[in-house]
Amino acid sequence: MQSAGSTWFFLQKTTDTGVDLSRANEWLPFTVPDWSLDLLAVGVVVLVAWSVSRLLVRLFSRRIARSFRRPSLTRLSIRGIRVGVFGFALLTILRIFGFSLGDITLQVTVLTAVLGVILAPIVSSVVSGVFLLADQPYEIGDMVELADRDQRGFVEDITLRYTKIFTLDNTFLVIPNGTIRERDVINYSAEDPRTRRSIPVVVTYESDVSAARDCIEGAARRVDGVIEGGPNIRVGAARYPAGPTCYIDEFGDHGVRLVLRYWIEEPYKLLATRSRVQTAIREAIADIDVEIAYPHSHLLFDDTSGELRVRQEASGTSPADRPAETDGDASPEPPS
Template sequence: MTLILGQTNPTQRMDELVQLPGGNWLLVIGVLVVAWYGSKLLTRFIRPNVTRHFRRRSVTDIVLRLLRAGAMVAAVLFALGMLGVEVTGLFLSVTVLSALLAVILAPIATDFVAGFLILVNRPYEINDMIEIVDEENRGYVEDITLRYTRILTLDNTFLVIPNSTIYDRDVKNYSASDERTRVSIEFTVTYEGDLEEAQRLLERATERINGVISGGPAIRLGGTRYPAEPRAFITEFGDHGVHIDLRFWVEKPYLPIEMRSKVHESVWEELDDANVEMAYPHTHLMFDETSGRARIAVERSQNTEAGLPSSEQGTAD
C-alpha cells in the first residue's frame, strides 16, 4: 500500500489498485458514485439554461432526468467493461429481453405515450390547480413525469394518477390563464317577503367579504363578458318559495368552499333587519272522513279494574 501511495503515475497507481483483492469492485463503486453525484451537480448547473430554453418546468424536469439517466447508463457500461463484461453481447441480450418485456409492460408503455402527449398538448402545468371531473379531486399539480402526474389535493394528500388514466379523463384547469373562479349559490325566499330587497340583501352581503370580487371591469371568458360584482337572479317560482341564484367571483380557485360559508354567515346576519325570510319546506297532515279510523284495543283486565261491565269489554273505535 505504501508503494501505491508513492507512485506519481495515475495509470500505474490504478493498475496496482486493480491488482488488490476486490480492487475492480472498488473502482466500479467509485465510478458509479462519481457518476451519481456528478450527474446531480451537472443537472443543477445547467438547469437555468435548460429552463430558459424550454420555459416549462415539466419539460425541463424531464429533460434533466433523461440527461442524468443517460450519464448513469454510460457509467454502468463503463463499469461493466472494467469488470470484463462483453458489452456487445450484453446489448444483444438486452435487445432480446426488451422484446419480451415490451409485451409484458405494454400497459406501462401507454403511460409513457400519454405522458409525452400531455407534455405536447399542455392541458395543465406544474403549480396549476386542476380537478378530475366526476371525481371531485381538486388540487395543485406537483409533478409531471412520463409515467404519472402527482397532485397535491386541498386535503393535503398526494394523488398519483397514471398518465394514461388522466389523459382519458375530463380535467378542469382553474389556473391556466385566469385564477378567478365563479361560484353559484341558490337561495329560496318566501312569497310573503320583499323580493327586490332579497336580491339587494344577497348582493350586499356578498360584496363585503374579503376574497370576493366586489366590482370593476367585466370579466371576459372567450367572447362573453360577465359582470364582476355579485348578482342575484330569480330562477324559479318553486313550491316553497322563490328561487334566487346568487353568482359571484372569487380571486383564487381554492376559495369557493370558504367563500360559500362566509356568504351564508353574512346573509344570516343581514336577515335580522330585513323584510326577507328564507323559505323551508312545511309538512301539514290533513285528516277527514276518508282518512280511515284508528282502532284501539282495550285489555280485559284494564276494563275490570275500571269497573266496566263485561258488555263494554272488547275493542273500541
C-alpha cells in the same frame, strides 16, 4: 491471466510507450485480486458519473428553465441529463466486465422486447405522460379537482409515468398517466385563477323578491376574497359581470329560487369563502322583510275526506272481555 476489468482499469496496453500496463501486479509488492480491481473501477465510474451529472445540472438547469418556462418540462429535461450520464456509465461498466458493444445492443434489444410485453401498462403510462406534457391540461402548482372523487389538490409533480397530487387533506395521490387521461380533471388555475361560484337561496312568495336580490348581492360584495366589481370577466367569447349578481332561477313548490353568482380572486379557499358568503346573506336578510323558505306540508280534512273510527279500551282488559267488532255502522249492545 488478467481479466478484462483489470485490463481496462490499467488502460490496457499503451502502444505509444510500448509498456504493458495489464501486468500491474508485477509492479506492486503484493498481489491484488482481479475482481477487486474491477470493483474499484466500477466505483470510480459511478463516482465520476455522479459528479458529472451534478455539474451538468448545475450548469444547465437555469438555462433549461428559461427556455421551457414550464416546471414539468424543466424537471423532465434535468432527469434526462441524469439518465443520460448514468446510462453512459452503465455502458462503461459493462465494458469493464468484458461485454462488447454488439453484445450489449443485442441483449438490450431482447430485453426491451420481453419487457415490452410484460410491462405494457407502464409503457402505456409513459406514452400517456408524453401526451400530457404536450397537451398541457395542467401544470405543476395548479389546483385541480378529480370530478369522480370530489377531491381537490395541487399538482406536485408530473413525470412520464405518473402525476403526483398533494391534496388539501395533506395527503398524496399518485395516479398513473394512463388512468388520469381517462378521468375528468377540473383545473382551477388554468390561465385565470379567478373562479365563479353559485349559491341557491329560496325565499317565500310573501317576501320582497327585489329587495332580497339587492340584499344578497350587497352581502356577497362585502365578503373578503369576493370580487366586488370592475371590468367584465371574459370566459371564451362571452363576458360576465365581475361583481356579484343574483337572478330569479325558478318558481318552486316552496318559494322563489334565487341564484347568487360571485367571483373569487383565488380558488384555494372555496369552502371557506362560500361559508362566509352564506353567513353574510343570512345576517343581511334578517334585517329586511324577507324570509328564507323551507319545505313544509299542511294536512287538511273536510267532509269529503271520509271517516276515521277510534275505539278506546280500558287498560287491563283481557281480549275475551273486549266487545266484538261489527261491520257497518251498527254498534255492539251494551253488556247486561
